[in-house]
Amino acid sequence: MENFDLFSEDMSSNRKADLNEVFDLAILGAGPAGLTASIYAGRAGLKFILVERLSSGGQIVFSDQVDNYPGFPEGISGSQLMERFEKQASKFGTQIFSGEVREIKKSDNLFLIETSSGTIKSRSVIYAMGADPMKLPVPEEERFRGKGVSYCATCDAAFFKDKIVCVVGGGDTALYDALHLSRFAKNVIVLHRRDKLRAVKVLQDIVKKNPRIELLLEHIPLHIIGNKKVEGLEVENVKTRESKVINIDGIFVAIGIVPNTLPLKGIVELDEKGFIKTDLNMETSVQGLFAAGDVRATPLRQVVTAASDGAIAAFSAQKYLENLER
Amino acid sequence: MEKLLKAKDEEYVRNLFEQNLVEPVELVLFLESPGASRVTEHNKQYLAYTEEILTEVSNLSDKINLTIYKDDKEKEKEYGVENISAFFIEGKNTNKNIVYYGIPSGHEFSSLLEDIIDVSKGETQLPDKLKEMVRKISTNVNILVFVTPTCPHCPQAVRTAHQFALENKLIRSSMIEAQEFPEWSNKYNVYAVPKVVINDKMQFEGAVPEDTFLNSVYEALGIKLLF
Numbered sequence: 001m002e003n004f005d006l007f008s009e010d011m012s013s014n015r016k017a018d019l020n021e022v023f024d025l026a027i028l029g030a031g032p033a034g035l036t037a038s039i040y041a042g043r044a045g046l047k048f049i050l051v052e053r054l055s056s057g058g059q060i061v062f063s064d065q066v067d068n069y070p071g072f073p074e075g076i077s078g079s080q081l082m083e084r085f086e087k088q089a090s091k092f093g094t095q096i097f098s099g100e101v102r103e104i105k106k107s108d109n110l111f112l113i114e115t116s117s118g119t120i121k122s123r124s125v126i127y128a129m130g131a132d133p134m135k136l137p138v139p140e141e142e143r144f145r146g147k148g149v150s151y152c153a154t155c156d157a158a159f160f161k162d163k164i165v166c167v168v169g170g171g172d173t174a175l176y177d178a179l180h181l182s183r184f185a186k187n188v189i190v191l192h193r194r195d196k197l198r199a200v201k202v203l204q205d206i207v208k209k210n211p212r213i214e215l216l217l218e219h220i221p222l223h224i225i226g227n228k229k230v231e232g233l234e235v236e237n238v239k240t241r242e243s244k245v246i247n248i249d250g251i252f253v254a255i256g257i258v259p260n261t262l263p264l265k266g267i268v269e270l271d272e273k274g275f276i277k278t279d280l281n282m283e284t285s286v287q288g289l290f291a292a293g294d295v296r297a298t299p300l301r302q303v304v305t306a307a308s309d310g311a312i313a314a315f316s317a318q319k320y321l322e323n324l325e326r
Numbered sequence: 327m328e329k330l331l332k333a334k335d336e337e338y339v340r341n342l343f344e345q346n347l348v349e350p351v352e353l354v355l356f357l358e359s360p361g362a363s364r365v366t367e368h369n370k371q372y373l374a375y376t377e378e379i380l381t382e383v384s385n386l387s388d389k390i391n392l393t394i395y396k397d398d399k400e401k402e403k404e405y406g407v408e409n410i411s412a413f414f415i416e417g418k419n420t421n422k423n424i425v426y427y428g429i430p431s432g433h434e435f436s437s438l439l440e441d442i443i444d445v446s447k448g449e450t451q452l453p454d455k456l457k458e459m460v461r462k463i464s465t466n467v468n469i470l471v472f473v474t475p476t477c478p479h480c481p482q483a484v485r486t487a488h489q490f491a492l493e494n495k496l497i498r499s500s501m502i503e504a505q506e507f508p509e510w511s512n513k514y515n516v517y518a519v520p521k522v523v524i525n526d527k528m529q530f531e532g533a534v535p536e537d538t539f540l541n542s543v544y545e546a547l548g549i550k551l552l553f
Binding site for chain 1: 451453481505511515516517521535536
């Protein structure tokens, strides 16, 4: 039974933090960036709090295989990798505070962070709240979400045993999803709008050899067909504009991410795609507010780059606090 | 059967229990023999493993006791057992209302550990404001949380539902391992997890913050909260 490989001991969250205190640093988001920042903040002796709205680990926990994080030559699942990050952070005094960040304000060098579990006061902030998957751009998405439209292949693949599913997207995530789904589904169709996949070559090679996976390139989704659940997808050829309906039972969406910046609306400078702009020290347009990980404007979004961002952000926050005291 | 928990994991759990358990906790497990009506091709392979994992966990602390009822129709009725396997985490503040249908493996193993600790302490970690709102509910609420063991955010939904149950005896919250109960899952159109069903009326998918979850509970009762 493969499930028994994984008796996960996720670090339990808590609310023991005393919110009357003023923290040196509030780290918002417990993905790879936030957890790494916590390791550095803990070792630097800062009085810090780590806030997370869901269970920790960030988006990478949805990946059942991570092959490009150095130090794991056999590869490792996203969940297991994040469990290790957590254990290491916890060794240096990190405890996760459960709460959803709703608003951030700054006055007189003090940040006030409104969360679903109370207001946190902190002298500096590392914003590492990551991103959410981009929704499938068809008018029926909301109606069929959870009824055949899924954003988590690891979670939901089992519901599509011996069925036909479609993965929308052409990047690494899409191909990892397709490979995972091919262990359950009868057929997996990868739908991508360009004439070439975007994923790294090694993944493309594995996918092309998999007899259960079929590529449908230069097509975009138009409409979901179905009554109570997904029964088909109307797709359009981007060149000929011809459309057709493919009969499928599930649609797994991996077309990119939307940065989670709502609590910072109107406060920090964003790039044209909505990601937070920072300098080389990870500092945003607001002094004392740093950004790290997927939420930041950066050319590459990986666990390794998020971890790097987190380390730099924690180091910079420490320097910022030292200057503040002068 | 070979042990399911590795020595290192046992050590971790034993320490966790030693540091956190206060009052005794009773695990009450319901099973049926092969060939019984509720043993299907989908759940039969898991029954022995569920028994084994609960046995191993209960052996890691003197404060945890495991009782197993097999083919005991009367006890099943007393607990309101709807499917097999089912188990209940019982303590002084519970009301046969913290329920698991199917195996707590994968990510759900952490739900099991945290639930045991909460029940033993007799209190949850919900913010005070929310506790108050949960305790105010004065009618029966039945919450089903469908999960798969490989779903990273499912424990959040299970834990929230179980904490509500620990705060209010009128709330009965059940984790359901969707793959073991395909008919049950089909009844509620479960194709993505976590999926939460409240009083057969209100449904939503995905992990949400506790206050949003509670809003949905109230909504199922016909009350629109403003907070």
